[in-house]
Amino acid sequence: MRALVTGGTGRVGSGIARRLEAEGYRVLAAGRRDGDLSRAVDARALVERAATELGGLDLVVHAAGDGFVPRVLEDVTEEDWDAALGATAKGSFFVGQAAASHLRASRGLLVLIEDVAAYQPWVSFAPHCAAKAAQAMLTRVLARALAPEARVCGIAPGPVAVEPDEVERRAAETLLGRVGSPDDVADAILYLARADFVTGTSLVVDGGWLLSETRRQREP
Numbered sequence: 001m002r003a004l005v006t007g008g009t010g011r012v013g014s015g016i017a018r019r020l021e022a023e024g025y026r027v028l029a030a031g032r033r034d035g036d037l038s039r040a041v042d043a044r045a046l047v048e049r050a051a052t053e054l055g056g057l058d059l060v061v062h063a064a065g066d067g068f069v070p071r072v073l074e075d076v077t078e079e080d081w082d083a084a085l086g087a088t089a090k091g092s093f094f095v096g097q098a099a100a101s102h103l104r105a106s107r108g109l110l111v112l113i114e115d116v117a118a119y120q121p122w123v124s125f126a127p128h129c130a131a132k133a134a135q136a137m138l139t140r141v142l143a144r145a146l147a148p149e150a151r152v153c154g155i156a157p158g159p160v161a162v163e164p165d166e167v168e169r170r171a172a173e174t175l176l177g178r179v180g181s182p183d184d185v186a187d188a189i190l191y192l193a194r195a196d197f198v199t200g201t202s203l204v205v206d207g208g209w210l211l212s213e214t215r216r217q218r219e220p
């Protein structure tokens with residue numbers, strides 16, 4: 001099996017890439033140096049390179065993201081919006097657009113790594129929440145576009161790559177009393193890879209964070 005992982009040099013993406021390799025996938029793990037995925041031309045070049053090097057694509061995981069920066073409302077700039085929308089919203093679309101023919105040929109799967117922020121109005125992260133909501137919609141749009149040959153799903157993680165000094169507080173905000181890991185996200189990807197009747201939906205991997213009472217008034 002052959003996989004491209006964008007954001008494969010980041011905290012979540014590198015963990016996903018390692019796990020896929022351990023499960024027998026051949027993986028191209030891409031970072032920013034492999035192209036700016038907010039640009040259609042770079043997204044297409046990266047996907048074509050991956051398909052050539054790997055001999056096709058069975059799985060594309062889009063874990064590239066940028067612009068997760070807290071800002072009070074008055075301080076949000078156009079640059080903040082461009083960063084948040086770039087790799088997350090535009091990148092999801094252009095990677096999906098470029099990968100469509102390869103995934104149709106292999107009857108493969110595109111997974112967009114979303115965020116519980118798609119469903120939460122965090123005032124300090126307005127561009128990020130909006131970009132994540134856009135991305136969650138693209139999961140559904142692209143699923144319709146690539147069907148019936150290929151599938152598109154989202155995974156909305158909660159706290160899965162948390163700074164060490166934040167672990168205790170973030171763990172207390174989940175129903176399960178722990179933070180997650182990139183491996184928890186990889187488990188969900190491996191499930192989706194074999195779930196042939198699942199498309200156009202997002203799997204929340206958050207330890208119950210969205211449902212927890214303790215975090216109701218909080219933002220990350």
Ligand SMILES: NC(=O)c1ccc[n+]([C@@H]2O[C@H](COP(=O)([O-])OP(=O)(O)OC[C@H]3O[C@@H](n4cnc5c(N)ncnc54)[C@H](OP(=O)(O)O)[C@@H]3O)[C@@H](O)[C@H]2O)c1
Nearest residue numbers: 007009010011012031032036037064065066087115160161
């Ligand atoms: N961390 C969490 O707990 C958590 C929770 C929920 C959702 N998520 C989501 O998971 C995704 C990854 O998060 P992370 O924590 O792993 O972030 P991260 O450590 O900051 O990694 C971001 C990755 O995206 C790449 N990237 C950024 N902008 C790019 C661009 N314009 N073009 C191409 N690649 C670009 C980076 O490449 P370079 O390494 O070259 O800079 C890096 O590989 C994000 O969408 C995030 O919203 C994360």
